[in-house]
Amino acid sequence: MRILITGGAGYIGSHLSDALIDAGHQVTVLDNLSTGRLTNISHLLGHTRFRLICDSILNARLVDQLVAEADVVYHLAATVGVKHVVEDPLKCIVANVRGTEVVLESAYRYWRRVVVASSSEVYGKSEKAPLSEDDDSVLGPTAVGRWSYALSKAVDEHLAFAYHRQGLPASVVRYFNSYGPRLDPRGYGSVVARFINQALDGQPITVYDDGRQTRCFTYIDDTVNGTLLVGTLAEAEGKTFNIGNDRETSILELAHMVRDMVDTELEIRHVPYAQAYGPRFEETRRRVPDTRRARDLLGFEANVPLEDGLQRTIDWFRKQRVGE
Ligand code: UDP
Numbered sequence: 001m002r003i004l005i006t007g008g009a010g011y012i013g014s015h016l017s018d019a020l021i022d023a024g025h026q027v028t029v030l031d032n033l034s035t036g037r038l039t040n041i042s043h044l045l046g047h048t049r050f051r052l053i054c055d056s057i058l059n060a061r062l063v064d065q066l067v068a069e070a071d072v073v074y075h076l077a078a079t080v081g082v083k084h085v086v087e088d089p090l091k092c093i094v095a096n097v098r099g100t101e102v103v104l105e106s107a108y109r110y111w112r113r114v115v116v117a118s119s120s121e122v123y124g125k126s127e128k129a130p131l132s133e134d135d136d137s138v139l140g141p142t143a144v145g146r147w148s149y150a151l152s153k154a155v156d157e158h159l160a161f162a163y164h165r166q167g168l169p170a171s172v173v174r175y176f177n178s179y180g181p182r183l184d185p186r187g188y189g190s191v192v193a194r195f196i197n198q199a200l201d202g203q204p205i206t207v208y209d210d211g212r213q214t215r216c217f218t219y220i221d222d223t224v225n226g227t228l229l230v231g232t233l234a235e236a237e238g239k240t241f242n243i244g245n246d247r248e249t250s251i252l253e254l255a256h257m258v259r260d261m262v263d264t265e266l267e268i269r270h271v272p273y274a275q276a277y278g279p280r281f282e283e284t285r286r287r288v289p290d291t292r293r294a295r296d297l298l299g300f301e302a303n304v305p306l307e308d309g310l311q312r313t314i315d316w317f318r319k320q321r322v323g324e
Pocket of ligand 1: 083121177189190191192194195206207208209211213214215251283284
């Protein structure tokens, strides 16, 4: 099949590209390399079934042409990571809302199967656990920049379903804290990358607040597997799926794990939220996916244990440093 991946040079998109190339498909990546990186896909560049187009999803004419040529579209291009979003909410809103509008308009025009990448951030600060797809979102005030990301992704989801009501075969995936090789090496946007980089630099590991807030860390192979199931199976059309591991880990526990794997002498330092993100920051204290829908309808299960995934990710970060 001919597959279009927007944001295909990003962390998740590049792994999805690898999996689809391995499965024998033709892959076109559209990426403006703003947060995506050429090094994530450089090994694919000479491949006969792979093509990279460096441009923006806001280029509607180009998107239209690429969607027309594709059988399936995975729309992953977005501004991601709480830190990016807090720093530049305008960029986030334009990329996430207008960009998705452009992609879905074309998918509708040519009636293409489309998977829209969303985020567990959509649940906001809801502390219900586990969170199932039809649970309420609990978002903070618009004066707090962080929530623009959740809202923009919620709009994307509404758009996808509005088109689905018109007959478009669209689905949504909500990712839960994916981690693995190719996370932004500056540690931007992911606590796993930050902790690993801090540890490899011999620096203190910075745990925000008391570290009792939790996340469910999902290894990239599981994230990709879930995404492909959603893009492949007819049962997924018109639905949202939590794609995540349901093991709940506190940030303090994660800090200890990284420290134990890199250097047991390292300091774990608690930092107030205000110092990390500035004033008026609001945190999601708990975020656990209910994975029943993905399991029952798609046979999805995240099965890479955090210990294994972390070790593989640390190994990758180490190798990057040797290569520098
Ligand atoms: N966090 C932390 N130290 C850091 C970076 C993040 O303690 O250096 C915490 C953050 O407060 C949050 C969790 O780690 O509770 C996950 O943060 P991340 O930015 O990876 O993703 P989120 O799930 O918040 O979108």
